[in-house]
Amino acid sequence: MEKGSISIYFVHSALEPIVERGLDAQAVLRQAGISPALLNSAQGRVTAQNFSALWLAVARALDDELFAQDTRRMKVGSFAMMCHTLIHCPTLDSALHRMARFFNLILDDFACSLETDSRHGRLTIRERPNPRCPRVFGHETLLMMQHGVACWLVGRRIPILSAAFAYPEPSRSAEYPFMYSQQLSFNADATALSFDRSYLNLPVIQNERTLKDFLRVAPANIVLKYKNTTGLAAQIRRRLRSAARTEWPDFDSFARSLHMTPSTLRRRLEDEGQSFQAIKDQLRRDLAIDYLCHTSKSVMDIAMELGFAEPSAFHRAFKKWTGTGPGEYRQRMNVR
16 A cells, blocks of 8 residues: 555544543554554644554454444444445446445444436435534545445546535544545535546456455555556656655656656646645655654654755654654654
8 A cells, every 4th residue: 555644633533432431542552553642743643554553453442343433333344244245246336336235234323325417426425313413533434435445446546526524624624635625515415525427337346356455454445545556646656756855856857757748747647636746745744754653764864865955844844744843753653
């Protein structure tokens, strides 16, 4: 899976049912390799691998793969069983209808559906009236599962054209354009991800063999927005990662290296919901977090490796990304 990072807000949300039940939240965090001290940083981030480990640890502790967001548990193994049923569907359309029926069978408080019109398909979630409404993390987790599985079934990322949410704008909404779409609306009648209807005609290309590989690394492969490893954005990430950061080319030079005009490269990246600058910024941020968490490289060495002319520039950038300096971030992550 491509490296990435997750806002600390989602760590807090995942831990909430652990705390409510009086279970040992610090032990769960340690299982996931996350320092409890990092919870105090409002702009903290954890690696996708760490958040995936947290998801699994919370699921084991609660026997619930939906973080106790529904009054009925989504018992451990439910996600795998659902995927086993979906790979036998001929098209994405039939798979998404089946996925909605599956969730509606095992959950009491969330109603899922696939809705369509002449141009769009919509993965839709409605929350049944409940004193705990709205359970924002429940909506977010169900969307993460459904969109991630949909993309995997057809072997490509399905661009989200717009996203609506049946709750007020949350404090973590700055993450939403990266998670979903630039076109966002809140206080809607239902939570929904809209995409081009043509994707529903795509064949399901997965099978029992590929499912084993998928489940072996789940949920890491759906925690971040699905990345088509054969797509142009993934190709650019690999090329940038393999080159020294001081040698990263500018946009026009990179386009020429791909035998494309700048306008063609820009258009193709937009088709994948990406931009060249965003790829570079996210790659620098996520590599920095990964180096600080999982290597003994000095802060100065990390700054140089990421192409910063001065360590002070790296400090400023990292503080903008996470709300804390790199040294403090590493110290917090190493507190167990």
